[in-house]
Amino acid sequence: MNGPTVGVVALQGAFALHIDALTDCGTAARAVRLPADLAGCDAVVLPGGESTTMGKLLDTSGLRDPLRERLAAGMPAFGTCAGLILCVTEVLDPVPNDASPFGVVDAVARRNAYGRQVESFETDLAIDAIGPEPFRAVFIRAPVMESVGPGVDVLGWQNDHAVLARQGPVLVGSFHPELTGDRRIHQYFVDLVKESM
């Protein structure tokens, strides 16, 4: 296949569903567990999970430094939920007890912004970038972006909070687009990856 290969960091969380969604969008997708898996990828998805645990697993797998280098070099990425927390420049309360985030999206994220696990919810979001139909978004102990820098385009809002945003080739979302059959956000990301090749 001549198209891009998208890696999905597969240390924790719903990575298999991201692989399914990317495959549905007609792109090659593979699990990334070790630095060698990342080497052949043109882009990466950082899925949801728990950001402190994910941070620890990035260290034990040896993925943190190669990921940081590839992201700094402009590799397209899509961070969802805990993956968003790993992509932004600053994380607020409770600050994950690990190394600094990758800082590829100029935004301040607040973890667990909606409260505890039981406060998880679904809602319809208007996201013009993917078309007029609302997108059913699943928020699971989700973060929000409390502020974003001038280089960041906010693509989706939930009340007054930015919950989907893009800076250059990096997309971040507070919610879990892999959990519904609606592939429009993955398709948007795949198109972004193709544009940047």
Ligand code: GLN
């Ligand atoms: N609350 C989690 C964290 O702070 C993120 C939740 C998720 O990825 N669904 O890491």
